[in-house]
Amino acid sequence: MAFSLRQWLLSELKAWKSALIPGILVIAVILIMRAFGWLQPLEWMALDGLMRHRPPEPMDERVVIIAIDDEDIAQLKTYPIPDRELAATISKLQSYQPNVIALDLYRDLPIEPGHQELLQAFQTHRNLFAIEQLPFGNSSAILPPKGVPEEQVGFASMPLDDDGHSRRHLIGATDPRYANSPEAANHYKFSIATQLAIYFLKTKGYKDEAGVSDPETLRLGTVELPRVHPNTGAYIGLDSGGTQVLINYRSGITPFRVLSLRQVRQNQFQPDWIRDKVILIGVNASGVKDFVNVAAIPFQNSALYPGVKVHAHSVSQILAAVLDGRPLLHAWNDWAESLWIIGWGIFGIGIGRKLQAPWQIVLAVVMFGCLLIGMSYLLLFIGVWIPLVPVLIVFFFNGAGLAAGLLYRTKQELETQDAIRQAALEQVFNSIHNRPLQQLSFMMRRLKDQPMPTDELIQNLEQIDKELRSLRHDIGRIAQRQGDQIRVGDELLDLHLPLNELLQIVCSTTLQRFEEFPTFKNLKVRLIDIPSSATQMIQDQGLSIAQKDWLCRFLEEAICNVGKHGINVTRIEVFCGKEYKYQVIRVADNGINQPKPRQLKSRDRNRISGTQTAKKLERQLRGVFRRAQNQPQGMICELRWKAKRE
Numbered sequence: 091m092a093f094s095l096r097q098w099l100l101s102e103l104k105a106w107k108s109a110l111i112p113g114i115l116v117i118a119v120i121l122i123m124r125a126f127g128w129l130q131p132l133e134w135m136a137l138d139g140l141m142r143h144r145p146p147e148p149m150d151e152r153v154v155i156i157a158i159d160d161e162d163i164a165q166l167k168t169y170p171i172p173d174r175e176l177a178a179t180i181s182k183l184q185s186y187q188p189n190v191i192a193l194d195l196y197r198d199l200p201i202e203p204g205h206q207e208l209l210q211a212f213q214t215h216r217n218l219f220a221i222e223q224l225p226f227g228n229s230s231a232i233l234p235p236k237g238v239p240e241e242q243v244g245f246a247s248m249p250l251d252d253d254g255h256s257r258r259h260l261i262g263a264t265d266p267r268y269a270n271s272p273e274a275a276n277h278y279k280f281s282i283a284t285q286l287a288i289y290f291l292k293t294k295g296y297k298d299e300a301g302v303s304d305p306e307t308l309r310l311g312t313v314e315l316p317r318v319h320p321n322t323g324a325y326i327g328l329d330s331g332g333t334q335v336l337i338n339y340r341s342g343i344t345p346f347r348v349l350s351l352r353q354v355r356q357n358q359f360q361p362d363w364i365r366d367k368v369i370l371i372g373v374n375a376s377g378v379k380d381f382v383n384v385a386a387i388p389f390q391n392s393a394l395y396p397g398v399k400v401h402a403h404s405v406s407q408i409l410a411a412v413l414d415g416r417p418l419l420h421a422w423n424d425w426a427e428s429l430w431i432i433g434w435g436i437f438g439i440g441i442g443r444k445l446q447a448p449w450q451i452v453l454a455v456v457m458f459g460c461l462l463i464g465m466s467y468l469l470l471f472i473g474v475w476i477p478l479v480p481v482l483i484v485f486f487f488n489g490a491g492l493a494a495g496l497l498y499r500t501k502q503e504l505e506t507q508d509a510i511r512q513a514a515l516e517q518v519f520n521s522i523h524n525r526p527l528q529q530l531s532f533m534m535r536r537l538k539d540q541p542m543p544t545d546e547l548i549q550n551l552e553q554i555d556k557e558l559r560s561l562r563h564d565i566g567r568i569a570q571r572q573g574d575q576i577r578v579g580d581e582l583l584d585l586h587l588p589l590n591e592l593l594q595i596v597c598s599t600t601l602q603r604f605e606e607f608p609t610f611k612n613l614k615v616r617l618i619d620i621p622s623s624a625t626q627m628i629q630d631q632g633l634s635i636a637q638k639d640w641l642c643r644f645l646e647e648a649i650c651n652v653g654k655h656g657i658n659v660t661r662i663e664v665f666c667g668k669e670y671k672y673q674v675i676r677v678a679d680n681g682i683n684q685p686k687p688r689q690l691k692s693r694d695r696n697r698i699s700g701t702q703t704a705k706k707l708e709r710q711l712r713g714v715f716r717r718a719q720n721q722p723q724g725m726i727c728e729l730r731w732k733a734k735r736e
Contacts, residue, residue: 110439113488117435120480121428125326131253132479133324138255138385140467140478146342150406152290154367155348155398156183157374162351169378171351173197174204179354179371180211180218186364190289192219192282194246194372194398197235212238217289221246221282225266226331244282248382248400249334255383256337256395258318259283259404261308263332283404284308286368290405291412307333313412316420323421323475336419337400338407338473339386346402348374368405372398417473427477434462434481438488455489574635576642583642585635590627593666593675594620596642600649601662607653609681615661621668628666628673629733640707641675641729647704648677648727656681656724668733672713676728678720704729 123129156179163169176193183191197208197220212218212235223232224245234243249258261284268277280288288298291310301307307317318334320327340346349359373380374396384395410416422430438455445451459482466478574585576592578599583592597618604611621627630638645666652662659681666675708715713731720726 113435113439116487117432117484120435120484121431124324124431124477124480127326129479130251130324130326133477134251134253134255134257135385136466136478137257137324137475140463140470141339141341141386142388143467144341144470147340147345149342149344150340150346150410151363152368152409153346153402153406154363154369155346155374155402156351156354156369156371157348157396157398158351158372160375160377163375163377165352169375170195170201172204173201173208175351176371177204177207177211179351180208180215182354183364183369184215184218186361187366188217188364188369189293189366190217190219190286191215191369192221192244192286192371192401194221194282194370194401196221196223196232196246198222198233209235209237212242216242218242219244219282219285219289223247224263224279226263231267242285244280244285246282246397246401248397250382253383255385256400257386258334259337259407261315261333261335281401281404283401284408286370286405287408290368290409294413296412307335310408310412313418315408315411316418321424323427324477324479336421336475337386337403338417338419339384339403340406340410341387343388345387346399346406368409370398370402370405372396372401374398417471419470419473419475421475431477431480431484435484435488438485441489452490455486458489459485574639576639578642578646585638585642588627589630589633589638589641590620590622590666592638592642593628593645594618596645597649597664597666600646603650603653607650609653609656609659613660613662617661617663619664620666626667628668628675631733637707637710644704644707644729645675645677648675651727652677652679652681652725658682659724661724669730671732672730673733674728674730676726676730678724678726680720680722680724682723707731 158171166175176195180191180193212220219242220234220238222234222243222245223229224247225231226247229247247260248256249260251257260281262278262280264274265277265279268274288310296311299309301309301314303314304317308315315335318325318328318336322328347363353359380397381394382397382400384400389395407416407418411418421427441451441454445454462481462485463478466476469476575582576585578596581595581599583595585592597620601610601616649664652659656679659679661680663678668674704715707713707729711731713729715729717725717727
């Protein structure tokens with residue numbers, strides 16, 4: 091039992107090894123790319139897309155926007171809006187008892203007439219807030235209206251991501267002008283949205299205090315705002331100065347009630363729309379540059395989303411989290427996200443390992459890819475932002491990539507099987523050609539020259555019969571692929587032997603075939619040069635088993651042709667070794683070549699003489715094959731190719 095389990099584990103490890111190494115490499119590359127922030131744009135786009143396709147939420151009636159639009163400016167025939175007009179609007183709104191009002195317009199300089207009236211409104215109504223701009227980055231400071239108490243001021247600065255989109259809310263930060271001052275702690279300021287949320291919730295009995303699990307964040311009631319860290323979610327090396335949170339934009343076309351300035355002036359609203367509400371007065375006019383890029387909510391032009399609406403979303407998400415339990419966005423920590431990516435990458439490898447058919451792998455990748463997108467989408471409803479893009483990449487490459495690899499492997503196996511069948515056919519043909527057909531050719535030549543004695547004829551026919559019957563074993567061995575062997579004469583040679591040893595055996599065995607080729611008995615000179623020294627011997631490097639087989643067949647065929655076609659041959663030279671930078675197999679004789687009775691077609695001549703195999707070797711080895719006249723007489727048959735570098 092233990093042995094079987096061990097065998098199973100070893101077989102599984104072996105099967106996984108081929109896919110695990112490239113799969114782990116893919117996972118490592120994606121983790122590195124994510125660590126360097128190269129996937130940030132794609133992950134931001136994925137987050138925006140998922141949030142944009144959420145079902146619409148009910149309007150948050152606690153937040154109302156008074157938007158100064160193009161028609162308001164046209165009616166007033168001036169911009170900026172005079173302070174008197176703003177003071178009158180605020181006075182009217184206050185008569186309906188709003189909870190808190192924010193004037194989301196910079197008023198560092200008076201816009202007469204009516205500046206004193208506006209300042210009086212701030213002093214009279216403690217629930218009226220003004221804005222300022224802190225000098226973050228390259229922006230300059232814009233002061234609030236003079237005389238407005240500091241506790242009624244919030245900054246309107248918005249942190250933007252590298253792609254220019256707004257996805258974060260800066261709850262509070264130290265004034266950069268006092269960052270290096272000993273009194274920096276006394277100059278910590280809240281954003282306008284935070285000021286409004288804190289004021290509203292205080293009237294409902296909620297206190298603002300430092301967080302319990304994270305003392306650097308804000309806690310309202312029992313809700314602790316999840317702070318954005320430098321590597322939160324897809325963010326890498328984020329400048330998380332101050333206290334930032336992700337904005338969980340309220341979905342839907344109309345997340346808040348929006349009134350124009352003229353509607354307020356003409357009393358075109360219900361009193362309940364204003365009473366105990368958070369009111370933001372801002373600009374929504376195309377001619378005023380107060381827009382940001384927001385792609386997380388459905389909007390005709392995401393680059394023209396009014397800044398006052400972004401502040402409204404920031405206020406709304408805090409109020410909804412405290413009062414309604416609506417989730418705030420947060421991400422897993424780094425190690426959990428890494429494990430999530432690694433887990434899905436290994437799961438993709440497992441799919442490629444367990445499923446055999448490419449279409450099954452592709453179908454599984456598509457199904458689980460959709461499941462992953464669905465999980466990421468559903469988790470947003472509980473405020474969890476998980477990695478999607480890196481997981482899809484590792485899962486796709488480790489799943490579909492293995493399917494592509496399987497298709498390639500299947501194609502290679504089919505091509506290999508075709509090559510094996512072709513090689514088997516050629517081996518069978520060579521076995522027939524180099525023995526029975528050679529013997530038959532010799533008999534036919536003898537019979538043409540003179541009558542052959544009956545006993546000798548019977549003896550030759552018996553030899554042919556014996557050789558034909560012996561082919562049965564060769565064909566069976568080739569068909570069953572029992573080892574890498576070649577038959578030369580009556581010997582079976584292992585093709586894993588060094589090539590120079592194989593050629594030596596082929597040469598000596600073929601020259602001993604006296605009964606088939608009596609010419610070999612009359613040889614007076616046999617110059618066999620097959621070096622065995624490392625510097626001179628023919629090399630196996632870069633040669634396949636099939637190519638070694640064909641090289642042995644080539645030498646056998648070349649020697650047999652001397653015995654078959656040569657007349658009055660007394661000398662044969664065989665060389666198999668290195669000449670300069672080439673490897674050479676050469677057979678030369680001094681006989682009188684037998685004239686051909688007729689000119690054969692090229693393909694017939696190749697098939698009979700073995701030139702087809704030589705030409706194939708010539709192409710595969712990128713070498714040169716030649717058959718030419720020897721001097722002063724005889725023939726040379728030679729194949730040479732470049733030796734592989736050691």
